[in-house]
Amino acid sequence: MTSPPEPRTDAATLVDQRRAWTTLVITGLIIGTAFIAIYVGLQRDPEPSRLPIAVVSEQLANNAQAGFGNTVAVTEVASVADGRAMVRHGDAVAVLGAPSPTTLTLEYAGASGFSESGAARQLAAGLATKTGATVQENDIVPLATYDSRGLSAFYVVFGVTLSSFVLAQGLTAAAAKVRLRHRLYAMGGFAVAIGVIAATVAGPVYGSLTAPFPLLALSLILLSAASAFTTKALGAWLGPAGIALAVLTLTTIGNATSGATIGVDLLPQWAQAISGKLPPGAAVRAVNNFGYFSGAHTVAPLAVLTTWFLAGLGFVLLRQRTARRRPLTAEAGR
Structure with a gap:
């Protein structure tokens, strides 16, 4: 038997096919380039900008401000104990004192990250060199024993964000086969599961x-929900472009500027401005503040994560409602 002839492909179909794969290639190149440019660019030569340091006595505070300039935000305190309280509360990276004309003391929070605590130590060493003094250092908020480089928060947050994005992307692609409420249940259940699993493994x-x-798990559950529902909303409204935007916003820019690899005070101003407003940056703050700084300043990051989650859910439901109204509007217009 002779097989039937293959259907002819017209010019318009060829153009559509070419546009489909070229769009994917270009999108991949943009995402890859942005990922490399942002991550590598932020690592090139980070410099502190208004690094918060508590300084004991007016004279030392004036000397420190004159010597450090805009690299440090000096807060004058009455005693080392007052400065130590600020460090342990997450309001300062270090407290600088001068018990004698030839000695400077620096008590710092290693848990603030190697970049921030390292910057404080370098600045103190520079000031000591100018005055001919020696520096006595003490890490009063050290990193966990099994987080020697201070990168665990980054990897946990990155892993939760990435897995939640992949789930939402897959569910968006399967929208024709999976009902909306089942997709929402899947993302919600996944957020609880991955949050508990990640908290168990890392904790x-x-x-x-x-x-x-409980607080670690809560932070990671909210991060997963924020990432998944935001991705789903962007995909529902913008299609493939929305998925690409989610990659750039959440997994690339969000994680690069989270403050987990490079301290927030060493990021450029544009990165500092958005760091805590994106889900990864908010999650890193919540995890570290709950872990090292007695839960100080955690209301804002938890509120940011909740807002992203609820906004994503709201836009998904709104998209569903508008999609249902569209056929009715078309029928009425006939």
């Missing part, structure tokens, strides 16, 4: 994150 199992387990 009790490995001992890398020291936040109390």
